[in-house]
Amino acid sequence: MPRPIQATIHTEALRHNLARARLAAPDAKVWAIVKANAYGHGIERVFEGLRGADGFALLDLEEAQRVRALGWRGPVLLLEGVFEPRDLELCSRLELWHTVHCNEQIDMLASHKTKVAQRVFLKMNSGMNRLGFTPQRYRAAWTRLNALPQVDEISLMTHFSDADGARGVAEQMAVFAAITRDLPGERTLSNSAATLRHNLTTAAASNAPELQVACDWVRPGIAIYGSAPDFPEHRASDWDLQPSMTLAAKIIATQDLVAGATVGYGSTFTAEKPMRIGVVACGYADGYPRLCPTGTPVLVNGVRSRTLGRVSMDMLAVDLTAVADAGFGSEVTLWGRAANGATLDIDAVAQSVGTVGYELMCALAARVPVVVQD
Numbered sequence: 217m218p219r220p221i222q223a224t225i226h227t228e229a230l231r232h233n234l235a236r237a238r239l240a241a242p243d244a245k246v247w248a249i250v251k252a253n254a255y256g257h258g259i260e261r262v263f264e265g266l267r268g269a270d271g272f273a274l275l276d277l278e279e280a281q282r283v284r285a286l287g288w289r290g291p292v293l294l295l296e297g298v299f300e301p302r303d304l305e306l307c308s309r310l311e312l313w314h315t316v317h318c319n320e321q322i323d324m325l326a327s328h329k330t331k332v333a334q335r336v337f338l339k340m341n342s343g344m345n346r347l348g349f350t351p352q353r354y355r356a357a358w359t360r361l362n363a364l365p366q367v368d369e370i371s372l373m374t375h376f377s378d379a380d381g382a383r384g385v386a387e388q389m390a391v392f393a394a395i396t397r398d399l400p401g402e403r404t405l406s407n408s409a410a411t412l413r414h415n416l417t418t419a420a421a422s423n424a425p426e427l428q429v430a431c432d433w434v435r436p437g438i439a440i441y442g443s444a445p446d447f448p449e450h451r452a453s454d455w456d457l458q459p460s461m462t463l464a465a466k467i468i469a470t471q472d473l474v475a476g477a478t479v480g481y482g483s484t485f486t487a488e489k490p491m492r493i494g495v496v497a498c499g500y501a502d503g504y505p506r507l508c509p510t511g512t513p514v515l516v517n518g519v520r521s522r523t524l525g526r527v528s529m530d531m532l533a534v535d536l537t538a539v540a541d542a543g544f545g546s547e548v549t550l551w552g553r554a555a556n557g558a559t560l561d562i563d564a565v566a567q568s569v570g571t572v573g574y575e576l577m578c579a580l581a582a583r584v585p586v587v588v589q590d
C-alpha cells in the first residue's frame with residue numbers, strides 16, 4: 217500500500233478559471249502562465265485543462281520543450297527571455313517568442329545567425345525595478361531591435377508591482393502609455409490581479425484618453441489555478457475561481473488525550489481538557505509547511521477543523537473534537553476540495569503561515585502521488 221496521501225488536479229476547474237480570465241478581459245488573448253512546472257501542478261497534467269488558452273508563457277527552455285512535445289503549435293513565450301546565446305537556436309527551432317529586457321539580450325540577437333526572424337516582447341521597467349528597460353532607455357532599445365534582421369515583430373510589455381494592493385497600477389500604466397503611445401505592436405501588461413481588479417482600457421480612458429493602452433494579451437497565472445491574487449481582500453469564490461489542486465491524506469492513527477497531554481515535537485500544543493486527535497499522513501516532506509502553527513485550517517471528512525502542534529516530516533495532528541465520526545482512514549483535506557464538496561482555500565492555509573497560495577502549490581513535493589481528474 218502506498219502512503220495514503222494524494223494530490224488531485226481538477227481539469228474542469230482549470231477550464232473554468234481560464235474562462236473566468238477571458239470574461240475579465242474579453243478583448244484580449246490569454247497567456248496561460250505555466251512557469252514553475254505550472255505552479256507545481258505539472259505542465260503535462262494541466263495541459264488538457266488549459267489548451268483553450270491562446271498561448272503558454274513560462275521561463276524555462278526545458279519546460280518550453282515539454283509544451284511543444286505535448287503537440288502545442290501555438291504561441292509559447294519565454295517570460296525572462298534567453299539566458300545565453302545558444303538559447304536563441306532553440307527559440308528558432310521551437311518557434312518560441314521571447315522577452316527582451318536588457319541590452320545583453322539584444323547583443324545576443326545581433327550576433328545570432330538565423331534564417332528566420334524572431335518575435336520578441338520588449339519589456340519596460342515601469343517602476344517595479346526587476347526586469348526591463350527604464351522608460352528613458354526603452355525607445356532606444358526598440359530602435360535597436362527594430363534595425364536587426366534577426367527580429368521580426370516587436371511586442372510591448374510591462375509588469376505591475378501592486379496590481380493586488382492599494383497602490384494599484386495607475387502610475388505604471390501612465391509611464392507605459394506615455395512612452396509607447398506611437399509605437400506599433402501588441403501590448404501585454406496584466407497578471408491575474410490586474411486582469412481581475414483593473415479594467416485597464418476603461419479605467420484609463422475614463423479620465424485620460426491619452427493613457428488608453430490596448431491590452432492585446434493578458435497573463436493570468438495564479439487565477440487559473442483557483443487562488444485569489446488579492447486574498448484576504450477577496451477569496452477565490454468572490455472571483456468565481458475554483459481550486460485546481462487538492463491535497464488530501466488520511467488519518468493513520470488516533471489518540472485520546474487527557475487534560476495536560478501534549479502533541480508532537482517540542483510539545484507546543486497542550487490539551488486543556490480530554491480530547492481526541494487524528495494523526496494524518498502528511499508532513500513537511502510532502503510540501504506542507506512545517507511552520508504552519510496550531511490552528512491552521514483543515515477539513516476532516518469535509519468538516520472544518522485545525523492542526524495541532526508541530527508539523528513533522530511525514531505526519532501532522534488534527535483536532536477531532538468537532539468530527540465525532542472521524543477515525544482511522546478518514547479523509548483530511550489540507551487544501552482544495554473534499555469528497556463532500558466543501559472547499560478549503562489554499563490561500564487561508566498559506567495566510568496562517570505568512571505566505572501566499574503560490575508558494576504552497578509550487579512546493580508540492582515530488583513524492584506525493586498526483587492524479588488528474590476530468
Ligand SMILES: *Cc1c(COP(=O)(O)O)cnc(C)c1O
Binds near residue numbers: 251408437445
Ligand atoms: C508569473 C508572471 C505572471 C503571472 O502572475 P500571477 O500573479 O500568477 O497572475 C505574469 N507575468 C509575468 C511576467 C510573470 O512573471
